[in-house]
Amino acid sequence: MERIDLLITGIGRLVTPPGNATRCGREMKEIREITDAAVAIRNGRITLVGPEQEVRDFLAGVEIAETIDVCGRMVTPGLVDPHTHLVHGGTREHELALKRSGVPYLDILAQGGGILSTVKSTRAASEQELYNKARRSLNEMLMNGVTTVEAKSGYGLTLEDELKQLRVAKCLNETHPLDIVSTFMGAHAVPPEYKGREDDFVDHIVHEMLPKVAEEVLAEFCDVFCEHGVFSIEQSRRILLEGKRNGLIPKIHADEIEPLGGAELASEVGAISAEHLLAATDEGLAALSKHGVVPVLLPGTSFNLGLSKHARARDMIDKYELPVALSTDYNPGSCPTESIQLVMMLASLNLKMTPEEILTACTINAANALGRGEHIGSIEVGKRADLTIFDAPNLAYLPYHFGINHTFGVIKNGNVIVWNRTIVTTEAGKEEAV
Template identity: 75%
Template sequence: MEQMDLLLTGIGCLATPAGDVLRSGKEMQEIQEIKDAAIAIQGGRIALFGAEADVRNKLKGAAITETLDAGGRLVTPGLIDPHTHLVHGGSREHELALKRSGVPYLTILAQGGGILSTVQATRASSEQALYEKAYRSLDTMLMQGVTTVEAKSGYGLSLEEELKQLRAAKRLNETHPVDVVSTFMGAHAVPSEYKGRTDAYVDLVCAMLPEVAQEGLAEFCDVFCEQGVFTVAQSRRILLEGRRLGLMPKIHADEIEPLGGAELAGEVGAISAEHLLAASDEGLRQLAKGGVIPVLLPGTSFNLGMNKHARAREMIDTYNLPVALSTDYNPGSCPTESMQLIIMLASLNLKMTPEEILTACTINAANAIGRGRQIGSIEIGKRADLSLFDAPNLAYLPYHFGINHTFGVIKNGQPLVWDRQMIYAQAGKGESVS
């Protein structure tokens, strides 16, 4: 090894799941921890890691372009947010009083609020305005230690408007240092102009899919399979058509009512089923049988003031499922970009351990968006996506809540955040927002 681009030394605790594959059930507890560690990076990828003395010994005689001292901090793989509604117009703070007075979410939607309110704001926004708003959210996520996010469309609900969202997301992936993975979700709600004609709108969504696939604007296709939105049969039709065109199925399943979305996810070979608060025992069995990743969103049940949460402990202990975690960042049910809030809520309300939480936010989240071989763990040859936290160990992150622990973020071997300051102007992919 004659040349290293970056040597990260002084790591108090390096914590990572091992390997590329999903960690299921008890495997989610298996975290590799190395005290007094170092990581060597070459060409944007991890070249060496381990105890600092061992790494330095192996690097004797090598030229090192830059050395950074982690100052005894915790270092993990970069966090991954595998379920967001990143690109949207407007906000919905006016619905807060309705929610707090006990008006159900589906009632707000039926009255033209909820998703439909954001559809109006998104349709009224230019692609540039959507891009700039989402760019700022990506900055916030980056400062939380997030290096990759998934972004769903679904606030356009017409071909032109859905393409507008997806094109904004594509441009964000090309220009912002955080990687953006796109999902087409034209079946997020039934637009007002199709009220009472859901089957006709399903026809329209299926007609949108070829252009989305042809332009390469999305990797996944998602559907909100829920009472009052899309039935299991309607969802099946959309997901199978998307799969035929090369878009891997995802599904918003059993968020409020046990409609059978989890069972459908197993049937169609979805990569992930998301929410799952009301999933039945049979639904969880079908997820396990179908190899589907449950993506849990504890911020949503928390913000909606719900008395129940996804059954993470049963998913892990009984059904041996590979749980992932995400923010569900959106303007209505969960308007937060904070993965560190999700870490705390996973501990408090889902009863997950710090080790399970790290696994869920890294390697399992990576696999939920088809990126397990590239990111999600600290492994030789993987992308050097790293987060540095002002914390002595993993348990400190959910324990000391309500603050941002992020000290630094390294993406593809480039420091983007250091000493709690954004420095990525020198390291980003391209244009920025003034």
């Protein structure tokens, strides 16, 4: 071994799910834990991990460029947020009173609010305005311990405005320390100019939007809001299959409000993930399990919408042995929060998940929901050195002591990005981890 770029010592407790693959069912509780640990990093990758004395003995005589002591804190893999609507204009706090008075989400959308309100703001915003707003949100996510985030379009609903959102996300991926994974979601709502001509809008997505997104290589995934009053099963199937023909991997907003059959469709089209799933049926969950689809649950959304029903995480884990992932669903309407740690608490409170399951859901399973399990999501030799340092004695402390940010530091691609609760560099520093 020629040299170590960074040696992290003084890790009171290192906790990580093992391996690269999704952890299903009871496997979600199985974590690797090392006390008094150390991690060695070279060229942005993990070179060595284990008990500190063993690591130091192995590195005897090896040049170590920098050593940092985390003073007994807990270290986990960098957290992954696999479902967000990062790039958008405006805010929707004016809808709060409507929600609290009991007006259903789909009714607000039908009245021209909801997604369509944000569409108006996003269309009016410049790329620079969208970039600045999204960058502030990325900084909040980073401070919460997130190192990789997915970003969906879907607030433009015209060819140029969808491309504008995706170009902003691409630029952020190039300039911000976080990795941003882009998803095309032109099928997020039917814009006012296509009201009553929904199939014409689907034609526009299929014939105009998808080929251009693919030509400019602006997205890796294609998503659809498959829901009553938005896009039907037939329309969603057509868009997702056409997305596949254009090289985009399917994702789907499935069975969020009504049991429409979105989970079954996710399995049929070979989606990598199905997201929301509050109303998914037993048949739908069985189909997800049979075809290896990752369910991405968004407990912050059901909480913010004041719903009494939550996703059936316990059935997904215990009965169907699914690899549950968690995400913020950060967006300006149904879940305006960048805090993955709030989501972790809500997963404990409302989804009845254990601390070990929550960590697995926010790391290796979330990474696999983005097709990145081989590179991130666990602390393993050879993987990217994406690590979160928590001011917490153990995993259970994170959802137990809620309402605060426990992140002390973040290491991204082997670079210290956050230290002592402060962002210490804004350099992307990604070239070494390619």
